[in-house]
Amino acid sequence: MAMTSMKMRPKLTSRLASMGPEVVDAPPKPRFPWGLTLDLNGESLDLLELDVDDFDIGQTLVFKVKTKVIAVRKSETLDSDEETDMNRSVDLQVTHMDMGGPAVSLNTILNKGLAGK
Numbered sequence: 001m002a003m004t005s006m007k008m009r010p011k012l013t014s015r016l017a018s019m020g021p022e023v024v025d026a027p028p029k030p031r032f033p034w035g036l037t038l039d040l041n042g043e044s045l046d047l048l049e050l051d052v053d054d055f056d057i058g059q060t061l062v063f064k065v066k067t068k069v070i071a072v073r074k075s076e077t078l079d080s081d082e083e084t085d086m087n088r089s090v091d092l093q094v095t096h097m098d099m100g101g102p103a104v105s106l107n108t109i110l111n112k113g114l115a116g117k
Contacts (some may be wrong), residue, residue, distance in 0.1 A: 066097075071091035
């Protein structure tokens with residue numbers, strides 16, 4: 001199955017920027033929609049037998065997750081231009097994760113330098 005880039009389209013990033021005033025010390029505009037960041041805390045790293053030292057900033061990892069749909073929402077709103085926007089979202093709870101291939105663990109990939117950077 002081909003992977004789809006989730007990077008935000010220019011139209012969406014400019015729309016988000018127009019939702020509030022510019023602030024001098026504002027963080028950079030997001031490159032990806034809210035909610036697509038996966039945070040592996042200490043307990044999650046322990047379950048995967050990994051440590052933060054196994055990762056480098058900017059490193060690219062490919063892995064599999066199993067999720068469960070926990071919410072489905074659809075609504076319409078009226079924006080400031082009196083136009084109707086359709087809002088849709090699906091909440092997915094990650095229930096299982098595989099950070100390596102079927103026969104290769106992430107630790108093996110990292111130790112052999114096979115993970116992309």
